[in-house]
Amino acid sequence: MYTIGIDLGGTNLRIGLFNEQGEIIEEQNCSTEVEKGPHYTINIMAEAITSLKEKYEVKAIGIGAPGPLNPHEGVIIEPPNLTGWVNIPLVKLLEEKVALPVKLENDANAAALAEATLGAGKGASSVFFITVSTGIGGGFVLNGQLVSGAQGNCGEIGNMIVNPSHDAYQGPGLNKGALEGVASGTAIGRIGQERLNITNGAQGVFQLAEQGNETAQLILDEAINYLAIGLANIVHTVNPEIIVIGGGVMKSQSLILQPLIEKTKKYLYPSLKASLNIKPALLDQKAGLIGAGLLPN
Amino acid sequence: MYTIGIDLGGTNLRIGLFNEQGEIIEEQNCSTEVEKGPHYTINIMAEAITSLKEKYEVKAIGIGAPGPLNPHEGVIIEPPNLTGWVNIPLVKLLEEKVALPVKLENDANAAALAEATLGAGKGASSVFFITVSTGIGGGFVLNGQLVSGAQGNCGEIGNMIVNPSHDAYQGPGLNKGALEGVASGTAIGRIGQERLNITNGAQGVFQLAEQGNETAQLILDEAINYLAIGLANIVHTVNPEIIVIGGGVMKSQSLILQPLIEKTKKYLYPSLKASLNIKPALLDQKAGLIGAGLLPN
Numbered sequence: 292m293y294t295i296g297i298d299l300g301g302t303n304l305r306i307g308l309f310n311e312q313g314e315i316i317e318e319q320n321c322s323t324e325v326e327k328g329p330h331y332t333i334n335i336m337a338e339a340i341t342s343l344k345e346k347y348e349v350k351a352i353g354i355g356a357p358g359p360l361n362p363h364e365g366v367i368i369e370p371p372n373l374t375g376w377v378n379i380p381l382v383k384l385l386e387e388k389v390a391l392p393v394k395l396e397n398d399a400n401a402a403a404l405a406e407a408t409l410g411a412g413k414g415a416s417s418v419f420f421i422t423v424s425t426g427i428g429g430g431f432v433l434n435g436q437l438v439s440g441a442q443g444n445c446g447e448i449g450n451m452i453v454n455p456s457h458d459a460y461q462g463p464g465l466n467k468g469a470l471e472g473v474a475s476g477t478a479i480g481r482i483g484q485e486r487l488n489i490t491n492g493a494q495g496v497f498q499l500a501e502q503g504n505e506t507a508q509l510i511l512d513e514a515i516n517y518l519a520i521g522l523a524n525i526v527h528t529v530n531p532e533i534i535v536i537g538g539g540v541m542k543s544q545s546l547i548l549q550p551l552i553e554k555t556k557k558y559l560y561p562s563l564k565a566s567l568n569i570k571p572a573l574l575d576q577k578a579g580l581i582g583a584g585l586l587p588n
Numbered sequence: 589m590y591t592i593g594i595d596l597g598g599t600n601l602r603i604g605l606f607n608e609q610g611e612i613i614e615e616q617n618c619s620t621e622v623e624k625g626p627h628y629t630i631n632i633m634a635e636a637i638t639s640l641k642e643k644y645e646v647k648a649i650g651i652g653a654p655g656p657l658n659p660h661e662g663v664i665i666e667p668p669n670l671t672g673w674v675n676i677p678l679v680k681l682l683e684e685k686v687a688l689p690v691k692l693e694n695d696a697n698a699a700a701l702a703e704a705t706l707g708a709g710k711g712a713s714s715v716f717f718i719t720v721s722t723g724i725g726g727g728f729v730l731n732g733q734l735v736s737g738a739q740g741n742c743g744e745i746g747n748m749i750v751n752p753s754h755d756a757y758q759g760p761g762l763n764k765g766a767l768e769g770v771a772s773g774t775a776i777g778r779i780g781q782e783r784l785n786i787t788n789g790a791q792g793v794f795q796l797a798e799q800g801n802e803t804a805q806l807i808l809d810e811a812i813n814y815l816a817i818g819l820a821n822i823v824h825t826v827n828p829e830i831i832v833i834g835g836g837v838m839k840s841q842s843l844i845l846q847p848l849i850e851k852t853k854k855y856l857y858p859s860l861k862a863s864l865n866i867k868p869a870l871l872d873q874k875a876g877l878i879g880a881g882l883l884p885n
Contacts, residue, residue, distance in 0.1 A: 359859045368859055417738055431826065438730065440827025441714055442863050447824040450857055452817045456753040464857050466820070520749045523763070527744040528825050529728065530737025560747055561761050562656040562665055566739050 292350045295340055296584025298398065299356040301325060301372030304332060306339045308347060309584035313409050317343065318580075329367075329379045337388035344389070352393040353586025354381065355401030355579045358428075362443035365395045371463070394586045396439065399446055401582030402537065402574075403430025404437045408585055410573040411535040419531040420572070421448065422538035423518065427471040431529060437586075449475070453520045474517040476540045482510050497543040515550050522551070522569065523558035530563070537572025544571055589647045592637055593881025595695065596653040598622055598669030601629060603636045605644060606881035610706050614640065615877075626664075626676045634685035641686070649690045650883025651678065652698030652876045655725075659740035662692045668760070691883045693736065696743055698879030699834065699871075700727025701734045705882055707870040708832040716828040717869070718745065719835035720815065724768040728826060734883075746772070750817045771814040773837045779807050794840040812848050819848070819866065820855035827860070834869025841868055 293316070298305040300323060308317040319339060323332055336354075343349060357370040365382025367373065382393045396404075403420035412418030412432065421429040427449035431438040438445045449471030450464075457468035465472055472478055480492030486506055489495040499507035522534055541547065548571060556564045574581055590613065595602040597620060605614040616636060620629055633651075640646060654667040662679020664670065679690045693701075700717035709715030709729065718726040726743035728735040735742045746768030747761075754765035762769055769775055777789030783803055786792040796804035819831055838844065845868060853861045871878055 359857065417735075433730065433735065438714075438826065441829035442827055442860055444824065444827040444857065444860055447827070447857065450824045450855075451821045452750065452855060454753060455751055455817060466855050520752060524748045524821060525825060527741065527747045528822060529735065530739055530741040530744070532738035558747075558749060558763055560656065560741065560744065562658075563739055563741055 293347045294584050294587045295343055295349055295352045296580050296582070296586070297336055297352065297354045298401070298580040298583050299323065299332070299354055299373075300398070300579075301357065301370075304335065305580045306336065307580050307584055308343050308349075309581075311588075313405075313581060313585050313588075315581070315584070316347075323373075325374055325376075329376045329381075333381065333384055333388070336385060340389045340391070344391070349391060351587030352385065352389065352391055353401070353583040354385075354393065354395045355398040355583040355586070356381070356395060358397045358444070358447070360395060360397060360443060362394075362396050362400075362439050365393065367395075392587065396437065396583075396586055397428070397430070397443060397446070398579045399428030400430035400437055400439060400443075401586060402578035403432055403446060403582065404585050405574050405578040405582035406535045406537065406572050407432035408435065409581060410578065411570040412533050415532040417529070417531040418533050418535055419525050419529065420446070420535045420537065421522075422572075423475060423536060423540040424538035425475060425477045427475045427538075431531070448521060448525065451521055451524060453517045453524070470517060470521045474514040474521070476538075479510060479514050479540070482513075483507070486510060493540060497546060500546060511546060512550070515547060516554055518551055519554035519558060522555045526555075526559055526563060526567070533568040533570060535570055535572050537575065537578060541571055590644045591881050591884045592640055592646055592649045593877050593879070593883070594633055594649065594651045595698075595877040595880050596620065596629070596651055596670075597695070597876075598654065598667075601632065602877045603633065604877050604881055605640050605646075606878075608885075610702075610878060610882050610885075612878070612881070613644075620670075622671055626673045626678075630678065630681055630685070633682060637686045637688070641688070646688060648884030649682065649686065649688055650698070650880040651690065651692045652695040652880040652883070653678070653692060655694045655741070655744070657692060657694060657740060659691075659693050659697075659736050662690065664692075689884065693734070693880075693883055694725070694727070694740060694743070695876045696725030697727035697734055697736060697740075698883060699875035700729055700743060700879065701882050702871050702875040702879035703832045703834065703869050704729035705732070706878060707875065708867040709830050712829040714826070714828040715830050715832055716822050716826065717743070717832045717834065718819075719869075720772060720833060720837040721835035722772060722774045724772045724835075728828070745818060745822065748818055748821060750814050750821070767814060767818045771811040771818070773835075776807060776811050776837070779810075780804070783807060790837060794843060797843060808843060809847070812844060813851055815848055816851035816855060819852045823852075823856055823860060823864070830865045830867060832867055832869050834872065834875060838868055
């Protein structure tokens with residue numbers, strides 16, 4: 292028996308066929324062409340599924356998509372990077388077309404499931420996954436099961452308040468002093484523009500920090516400090532066995548990982564410092580697709 | 589078949605016999621007499637258990653105790669309010685004496701299990717319980733199962749940082765700007781002493797606020813605001829179906845509950861505001877004992 296995983300992004304649509312071990316057997320990537328509307332993209336999904344069904348015994352479909360969405364009702368609500376997808380009952384529409392059960396989850400939750408099952412969190416009883424990229428998201432996997440949350444919003448730690456006194460950027464729906472506003476790639480890039488007058492985003496700040504620029508190093512220190520507060524808050528809330536960190540910002544791992552671990556320890560109860568376990572993600576860009584393929588299991 | 593639940597506190601030792609529905613059949617309360625050392629108290633527990641075993645078919649024992657403790661190893665580490673209990677292997681010691689399986693949990697986790705099973709969270713798929721008293725603690729119950737945490741520290745939200753810029757009290761092991769330092773009964777009482785020159789603690793602040801004292805109302809507003817940040821952070825981290833709040837501070841529920849709900853909503857993603865479900869605890873002082881009785885189930 293096989294599953295089909297779909298990673299529905301604002302730019303790319305990735306479709307994979309998975310065996311029961313979660314290995315990709317076949318994969319196809321195309322453009323989401325979001326400007327053509329949701330029904331166009333749903334038809335592409337349906338065609339790919341139908342064609343795979345002819346060759347393989349497919350039992351179910353999993354989809355990872357950007358939030359907000361309702362995984363229990365299978366509805367995409369209104370994601371900022373899926374323009375035109377407003378209250379789209381994706382699960383219902385696709386199930387009608389392909390006559391197979393479809394499961395929908397937030398893309399970060401899908402990635403969390405992949406990292407917990409086959410990636411850096413493999414074997415741990417509880418895994419909190421965090422992705423630090425243009426935004427900050429995450430997911431929680433307990434005893435091998437994804438914790439979706441009552442409204443599917445488990446792991447939405449980008450909106451966790453880490454400093455209400457902070458005057459930072461407040462995005463649409465995002466809290467003042469939220470983690471995403473002070474520690475995401477976008478935030479690092481924005482602060483770089485303000486203080487260093489550079490326009491190449493977080494990348495530029497990382498480059499200057501590596502060259503020894505003190506302002507750039509300070510910008511990173513601040514972001515790492517807020518990430519550490521976020522991680523310590525997660526530890527004191529759910530005490531996971533391991534925290535796995537992925538996303539574009541972690542490509543500059545050598546600058547971030549060790550100081551992040553040290554700072555996080557500083558904020559933990561003494562009895563928790565020694566057991567803190569933070570590891571970089573292993574599945575990288577593929578995590579979302581692999582997680583989608585694992586969703587129906 | 590019956591269970592025995594033990595609520596081990598710094599002052600009181602409560603022992604109850606429970607049927608399979610979690611109802612208390614017999615109960616005895618005595619003083620912990622912590623000054624006589626752990627072995628004295630453990631002997632009292634063993635005697636009570638032995639005596640109950642003669643009359644009832646007891647299958648197991650559950651104990652709720654103050655942290656830090658290690659529930660997986662059954663060891664009390666060094667709780668501030670159990671003086672002299674340093675690295676005491678309570679589970680092993682008691683199992684040897686009574687020849688029954690013993691399960692140990694943090695007292696707030698035990699209370700969370702009670703509220704989720706028989707109290708305000710009954711029937712919900714996920715329950716985050718919070719107790720706001722001299723300290724702030726909590727616990728998380730998912731699909732009827734207590735989430736203990738890898739080191740047994742799930743729900744230690746008293747140490748969650750809600751404002752790192754805050755100059756508040758920083759207790760032993762407690763973070764600067766941690767929830768417990770800015771929103772517990774102790775914190776409210778301390779701020780009352782500073783700004784109102786009163787010495788009767790949180791109680792005094794509540795009384796003055798009810799009489800319309802503006803400074804007292806402001807102190808409560810600030811504490812409620814920090815509690816709201818803590819609750820919103822919990823929602824964005826695990827998205828529980830219901831949050832149940834207990835503890836001494838909630839005795840002044842009329843002053844706290846409604847503003848707390850309103851402020852928490854302010855900090856939530858738009859898609860989560862309508863579904864926010866915060867309820868006062870139902871089991872009150874008994875939650876710890878009842879939860880201890882439920883632990884072996």
